Amino acid sequence: MNSVGQPLQQRALSRGLLLFGIIGLIVFIMFQVYPSLLASSAEDNTTVISKAEAREKAVTFATQKLGYTESANENWQVVYKTDSSFYGYMSREKLLDDYTKNKLDQRYPFDVYQAALYSSEAKDSSLSVDLNMYTGEIVAFARGTEVDSGQAAGRATTAVKASSDTSLTLEQKEKLAIPWLEEWGVNPAQLQIEPNAEDYGLVYTDKSVKVGEALLHYDFMFSEGDVSSLKAGFSAPSWHISYVEDQTSLATKLTLFGYGIPTLALGLLALIYSILRRGKTSFTRGIFLSSAHFVIMMVSTYNMLPETTGDSVEARITAVVMFIIYALYSLLMSSLLYFSLVGGNGLWRQEEGLNPWPRAKEPGYAKYVLDSIRVGYVWAFILLGVQTIMFIILSYTLNNWSTTDASQSPYNMRYAWLLPIVAWLAGLSEEAIYRLFGIRMLKKIVRSTLAASLITTLIWAFGHTLYPIYPVSSRPIELTVIGLLFSYIFLRYGFIAVMFSHVVFDSILMGATLIFMKESVNIGAGVFAIVMPFLVGYIVYLFNRSQKPPETEFG
Template sequence: MPRPQTSWLGTLAILGIVLFIVTNWWPTFTGKENKNAMLETRPSISKQEAADAAATYVEQLGGGAATSRFVVYQSNKLLSGYVQKEHMTADYKSRFLERVPIDFYRVELKTDRNADYMVDVHMTNGSVIGWQMRSKAEAPSARDGRRMAEAYLRQAGKPLDDYQMLLPNSSSPYQFAFEHRTAKIGEAKLREIVEIRGGQISAFRTELRVPDSHYAWVAKQDRAASEMTQWNMILSVLMGIAAIVLAIVHRKQIAFLRGIWLTITFLVLYWINNANMLPAFKTLDGTGTDPFLTSDGALVMITVMNVVVAFLGIIGYFSLASGQPMWRERGLHLWPRWREPEFGRDTLDSMKRGYLLAFLILGLQSLLFFIAEQRFDMWAVNDPSGSMYNLLRPELFPLMAWTAAISEEAIYRFFGIAIFKKLLRSTFLAVLVPSMIWAFSHTQYPIYPVYTRFVEVTLLGIVFGYAFLKFGFATVLFAHATMDTLLMSFSLMNLGEARYVGLGLFYIAMPALVAWIIWRLHHAIVGRRSIRVN
């Protein structure tokens, strides 16, 4: 495959860097606060300090001494979204941030009295902002419950004259809610919630109850995202079946060893990441009337995810296998083989083009986000299930960039464009359709309205698609890995510790290191073999 001229790609890469800087630092340049800026809290206390604060509090409650602890980061996504959607960030920060934080630590405790507690701890001052004891005991009568709840609020320093008690919910007779008469932000009203079971206080929390209209709007958006994710799964499975069928049909033309190492790399890195995400899976486990986070539930989720990843690995492998003969039929050599003399040099050149393309696409993505924020009122909320704070080893997170690059470029570019080119006989549609399918899988991220993410990823997919046709598979593989590595490394370095900054810089250089190692190995093995043959 002749090496295309890429001097213009360097100019576009510089443009991408400029776009990234300008759009991300726009408030600094203009002096205007970003009205849709994500509400994030950088912790001032460690998880260990949060666990200690929770254990001390539970002991003071009379719950006994803690025998085990587990800490996760949690976030009130509904409140965060409401504050941003209604452009009330400044008001919230000045009036409610300390009292009702959006981000907090959740500590699960077991005590020597055979009791389970869940304690929410403020991430900056270490104060306890809510707690719950696991209990299946019966609810009190309405009169006794109100008397006990009011006594608890008085003891907590809450003036009862400032509150009105809401009628108990028939589905939660153990819960007694007191709504503040004046304290609210927008239509989100301040409430104190006391739960009583078996004649004793079993839980307490303070909340800003967002209006039902916001609940309904978010639920509709989440349903739309879920439907698009389901379409991605259905269409990706159909593409996978097509890849397997075509691999069988063209089996005599396929080198089945090709793609094995990429598939193994994908599987190993993804399985490591799933284990690393144990705290993140625990944030998803507790629901309903028993919101405690169980390790068994999290382990089940990890097992299911490992099975799903194995299935994705199979689809990716057969996508690589089946794409080969279809591109050869068109006379295109988009993925050189190891035994070819130019493989090592092509890998090195692909890495260089990949960095330049990644800078361009990163700038385009930032521009699309900026336009969506300014013109389409897009906003994002924190997602505990994808947070750096909910990883056992945050330093391993940027390795995930390679899993996305390998599987998505194999399925939606190397195979996807080939199969839709064959079916639709149009280059543009062959690039567009798999880009849309790819975009469907990205709408589950907590970015609203969800259609903005679909449009953004589809447009980026078109850029990746035409870059693939121009430069080949290795270039878009390195571009995708580099772009995701940059974003993930920025998140890692944002944790603030010097070791994370150093590791982030290492990860950013990793694509270059990987390409250099492949080039040297190829030169040492294939190059010497060619010399002996000659």
């Protein structure tokens, strides 16, 4: 970091640091990118069908097999669903490779597209069809007055909310179910009826097919004298489900008490110290970045709003209310960013005599930004390598594992290619709150830069515990290491450099996610996301080369 009043000059990157950056990138590619590429090339069907194609196949199936007739006031909406419980169980027990090799993922996929039928008068769907995302093959359906289309993929995905028809005898249920089993290519003689399965109507078990402790089930429900739903697949053992529930409860508490409340406290302190340090800081400089943060956050929110509701008045009101809530939350977070920028800049300038966030009119600003871009990319490569090594260590020490999450999937975004904008939200807000303001504020209390860095890093790490990674303790351990490195980058190179390193780090991870989706638009967006931080920084460099008097800002 430069001293206040001194010409700006970014620290030079040593050969050793450049070497570590190259090594970090190689480690990341070898252990995270290459295995995914290898697995993708080994599979027959790795290209996801379009939602339009899934919708068309679902309508065709419903018309031919379920007696559906198209109507003008109805529409089909397609969403991505996942059985995160069963996938997590297989991930935990190292069963995923065998599941794929045996091609069970094609017949009984844990990831599906669910096409649900909505009418303009009803909030809930009256019909849903699940399809294999890669082949388009129908794998489940449900019909009735209230189809529970909000559940995750799995045995209960297409279950009708109403209880199964109790007026039917077991023999009548079998007579209705057998034609569907034959339609599915299953020999009913090889199946056994599961006793005490009244909640599902009728459950067949194929004991010849087993994944760990999970047996293959064919679940039927009945309504008005006919089959109302059919789903074939596996369920995670009850002990695994209980474990995840306990871990999720712990993650919720850590997020609330370890992240939420401390972050709000930092926000209040940022407001107070922005006022107290008003003579040593600027209240105008944070306006642009916090406004940009608010706009990006709203775009991201809109992009992630679910499209699963119908066109009824109730559904529209619900959507509007949710959007207002998200808008207020975005305003709160952008305000927290603003006061962290203002208060943090004032604290460092007045109490340390350091200049962590330079102004554009200061001598050497343009080159300083360009050099900060280089620092950001090199350190992002190092961080990717460190994270990869942490994953390997935690897999051997804590046996950590991860699972799927439909709520965070780009497949459920309106425009998947917009995913990388989240990287800019994290890079701006988190580095401003926990590094620019948080470290200096906590140092006033604990009298130690290291302790202050550790405390703010832990707060930041606890905010990521609701991600589907288990055990929950593995996530704070990993991010404490990453967060301390971010703190080091900030203290050594300043706010602009650490912001770039964070944005590049996340952009590479999110860009890779888009590239693996394989659609041309997503591949292009993924590549662009990785180079975008450089382009943004270079534009700022070009704009400020002449050191024009009017003050602009970046960082």
